[in-house]
Amino acid sequence: MELGAAATVFLALCLSCLALLSAWKRLHQGGTLPPGPTPLPFVGNLLQLKTDEIFKSFLVLREQYGPVFSVSLGPRRVVVLCGHEAVKEALVDHAEAFSGRGEMASIDRNFNGFGVAMANGERWRQLRRFSLSTLRDFGMGKRGVEERIREEAQCLLEELQKTRGLPFDPTFFLSRTVANVISSIVFGSRFDYEDPTFLSLLRMINESFTEMSTPWAQLYDMYSCVMRYLPGRHHRLYHLIEALKAFIAQRVQLNQASLDPDVPRDFIDCFLLQMEKEKKNPSSEFNTTNLVLTTLNLFFAGTETVSSTLRYGFLFLMKYPEVEEKVHREIDHVIGRHRVPASEDRMKMPYTDAVIHEIQRLTDIVPLGVPHTVIRDTQFRGYTLPKGTNVFPLLGSVLRDTKYFSSPEEFNPGHFLDENGRFKKNEAFVPFSSGRRVCLGEGLARMELFLYFTTILQRFALQPLVAPKDIEVSPRMSGFGNVPPTYQLCLVPR
Ligand code: HEM
């Protein structure tokens, strides 16, 4: 090559390097995004983060940069919101702007933006409206579904009776009964507790939730561009969710074959009828892809969240037997030993209500929140978040906000009681998040938690295998979700 040409190439290289560098600077240090640690190219702030303790790592950064900061998860820049005020200001005061769903690379390859929980824009609006109204028609938050939960809770009691006071792991006892409630809504029927298909579905759901909370999933969310092509454990989650998807697709076919337009039996039937109605609309969001994935969202979210909360709840109650004792007394006083608990009892049971709130607060099922994104360029606290910026509303930091909870790290039902023992609302109680994306199953979940806790505690006392003070309550794993410790207990008839 000629010297002149070589020099030109060299110069061009230098110039593009400079351009890249300044683009990098604008992206990462420009005055527009909230402050944060300086990221290295590709590595981002990985050196400041522990992938197995990502929530705690964020709290450390908050000490230095304040409640709103930017951090690079590998090459991925996200804005983190800590504490009640910042999260509320975003999700509630700027509700529309912050209503987008952010990226979760570890499951995006299963969902591809389809299904209500991962969708955005018009697709999300239509699926959300449809799902809410259909769940309501099937009695969510009303009589119909309450009856269903009460029946299912009685089936659980029978099953628990069979343990005869011997030690057992409650995981699948709880997930089977809870999954049957959402099954009745989406599939129109419950499963037999011994049904092997049902058990394998529940194992897959438990395992998916655990996999989503491993450091592997954290790394995948950061480096999906590379890890997608590397072999390893991180592919397990993909295959689990695909298997769940296949099961639901099969159920959809069964429904399709026996559909009676005059008598929709369940959520799937309603969706099929809506597809039929919009058949001529080419831009309709009601097609099989969205049907299968929305049903999966409901089935998955409707099972793992409630059953993990119950499982964690029993552990807290065993660690604090004086709390369990007071719940027993309130149940005996308000409901008695024989009548089946009903959701209207809750109003007369402030202590039990406070205990359930406190259990949800410390279970803190999704500590980082589910990622959001701003759907347009957004001014927030003097910063400019460009459209598409991913935002983590750190729900765990709201549930432990020292301004709203006097002893945030302690299990203390007093956080939700006034000096006269009446139930006291707390605006930083946000396990279901808030704003436009607030959990779609909140009403159902709250009803289930109340009915299951009271039904079980009316009949049984919990007995740990170790002394209460030795019960370890830190999550077994903390990533996307907090996974409760594995444990066994005995149930003693009262
Ligand atoms: C203890 C129980 C539950 C907890 C703590 C919980 C919590 C959450 C949270 C934190 C979100 C994310 C909200 C956000 O994006 O900011 C969410 C979303 C969602 N939840 Fe729940 N959930 C529970 C039970 C349920 C149940 C029983 C169902 C099923 C009916 C359900 C269905 C959904 C769906 C479909 C979404 C996505 C909503 C959207 O993106 O628009 N959840 N939930």
Ligand SMILES: *[C@@H]1O[C@H](CO)[C@@H](O)[C@H](O)[C@H]1NC(C)=O
């Ligand atoms: C749930 O899944 C995890 C991860 O695969 C596993 O370690 C755990 O034992 C499972 N829970 C139960 C009760 O089997």
Ligand SMILES: *[C@@H]1O[C@H](CO)[C@@H](O)[C@H](O)[C@H]1NC(C)=O
């Ligand atoms: C459903 O619609 C989307 C476009 O909105 C399309 O990409 C997808 O393939 C469709 N699914 C089916 C099964 O037709």
